[in-house]
Amino acid sequence: MIYTLTLNPAIDYFLQVDHFKAGELNHVKADRKMAGGKGINVSRVLQHLGLVSKCLGFIGGFTGEFIKGKLAEEGIETDFVPVDGDTRINVKLKSDSETEINGVAPQITDAQLEALFGKLSKLTDTDILVLSGSVPGTLPVTIYKDIIEKVSGSGVKVVADTSGEAFKKVVTAKPFLVKPNHHELGEYFGVTVESFDDVKKYGKKLVDQGIEHVIVSMGGKGAVYIDKDQYLFAPPAKGILKNSVGAGDSLVGGFLSEYAISGDFRKAFRKGAASGSATAFSVDLCTKEKVEEILPQITVTNI
Numbered sequence: 001m002i003y004t005l006t007l008n009p010a011i012d013y014f015l016q017v018d019h020f021k022a023g024e025l026n027h028v029k030a031d032r033k034m035a036g037g038k039g040i041n042v043s044r045v046l047q048h049l050g051l052v053s054k055c056l057g058f059i060g061g062f063t064g065e066f067i068k069g070k071l072a073e074e075g076i077e078t079d080f081v082p083v084d085g086d087t088r089i090n091v092k093l094k095s096d097s098e099t100e101i102n103g104v105a106p107q108i109t110d111a112q113l114e115a116l117f118g119k120l121s122k123l124t125d126t127d128i129l130v131l132s133g134s135v136p137g138t139l140p141v142t143i144y145k146d147i148i149e150k151v152s153g154s155g156v157k158v159v160a161d162t163s164g165e166a167f168k169k170v171v172t173a174k175p176f177l178v179k180p181n182h183h184e185l186g187e188y189f190g191v192t193v194e195s196f197d198d199v200k201k202y203g204k205k206l207v208d209q210g211i212e213h214v215i216v217s218m219g220g221k222g223a224v225y226i227d228k229d230q231y232l233f234a235p236p237a238k239g240i241l242k243n244s245v246g247a248g249d250s251l252v253g254g255f256l257s258e259y260a261i262s263g264d265f266r267k268a269f270r271k272g273a274a275s276g277s278a279t280a281f282s283v284d285l286c287t288k289e290k291v292e293e294i295l296p297q298i299t300v301t302n303i
C-alpha cells in the first residue's frame with residue numbers, strides 16, 4: 001500500500017481576479033475550493049491513475065470536514081489524526097501573475113503526534129510512505145527525519161518532498177527518493193541552480209550523500225532523474241499552462257503509479273513527467289486520460 005502523509009493539509013482556495021491590484025478592492029470573477037496539501041494531491045493523482053493509497057496526517061475543524069468529504073467523494077481512503085483547530089486555507093490567486101498565500105497550521109499536541117507514530121509503526125517492507133509538504137510550526141522541523149528513523153526497521157520505502165529546513169533535515173535520514181524542484185535544490189546547497197549542468201552536479205551530490213534516487217523538477221523546463229549510475233532527462237510536454245499548483249505532486253504520484261507496479265525507474269520517471277505536464281495543462285490535478293494523451297510526447301533520454 002502507498003501511504004501519503006500530509007502533516008499540513010489545506011483547502012486550496014483558487015481565486016480568479018482580472019488585473020489584481022494590491023491595496024485596492026478586487027472582485028473575484030470565479031472561485032473554486034479543493035482538498036489540497038502535497039500528500040493529499042499525491043493520493044488524488046494515484047486515485048486518478050487507478051492506484052489505491054491512504055492519506056495520513058492531521059486534520060481539524062470545518063475545513064478538515066470539507067477535505068474529508070471531498071476525499072470520500074473520490075473514494076480515497078484516509079486515516080487522519082483529528083486535531084482541535086481548523087485545518088488551514090491556502091489562497092491561490094490567479095490574475096496577471098499567480099500569487100500563493102499559504103495559511104498557518106492548527107496546533108498539534110504530543111498525544112496527537114504519538115497517535116500518528118502509532119499508525120506509522122504498522123507499515124511494512126511492502127509499503128511506500130510519501131512525506132510531503134511543509135511542517136506545522138508546533139512540530140519539530142526534524143519531524144520527517146524522526147519519522148524515517150522510527151520506521152527504518154520496517155523496510156518501508158520513504159519518498160520525501162519538502163522544502164527549506166525540513167528538506168535539509170530529512171536528507172540526513174537518507175530517504176529512498178527525494179523530489180526537490182531546482183529552487184529547493186539550490187537553497188539546500190546555498191547556490192542558484194538554473195542549468196541542467198547545475199541540476200546534475202547538485203543532484204548527484206544528494207546521491208553521494210546516500211539518497212538512492214533523486215528527481216529534480218524544473219517547472220516548464222522538464223525534470224531530471226539521478227541515481228548512482230545515470231542522469232535521465234524528461235522534457236516538458238507542449239501545451240497551454242492552466243495551473244501549476246500540484247504539478248510536482250503529480251510528478252511524484254505519476255512516478256509511483258508506475259514504480260509500484262513495475263519497479264522500473266525509467267518508465268516511472270516518464271509517467272511522472274507526463275503527469276506533471278498533464279496537471280500543468282488542467283484546471284484540477286491530472287486525469288488518466290490526460291496523462292495517456294501526453295505520454296507519447298515524453299521521451300526520456302540519458303544526459
Ligand SMILES: Nc1ncnc2c1ncn2[C@@H]1O[C@H](COP(=O)(O)OP(=O)(O)OP(=O)(O)O)[C@@H](O)[C@H]1O
Binds near residue numbers: 216217239275276
Ligand atoms: N509549464 C509547464 N509545461 C509543461 N510541463 C510542466 C510545466 N510546469 C510543470 N511541468 C511538469 O511538471 C513537473 C513538476 O513541476 P514543478 O517543477 O513546477 O513542480 P513543483 O515546483 O514541485 O510544483 P508544486 O510544488 O506546485 O507541486 C515538471 O518537472 C514538468 O515535468
Ligand SMILES: O=P(O)(O)OC[C@@]1(O)O[C@H](CO)[C@@H](O)[C@@H]1O
Binds near residue numbers: 008038041134248
Ligand atoms: O505549504 P506547503 O505544505 O509547502 O504547500 C502546500 C501547497 O501549496 O502545496 C500543494 C501544491 O503542491 C497545494 O495543494 C498546497 O496548497
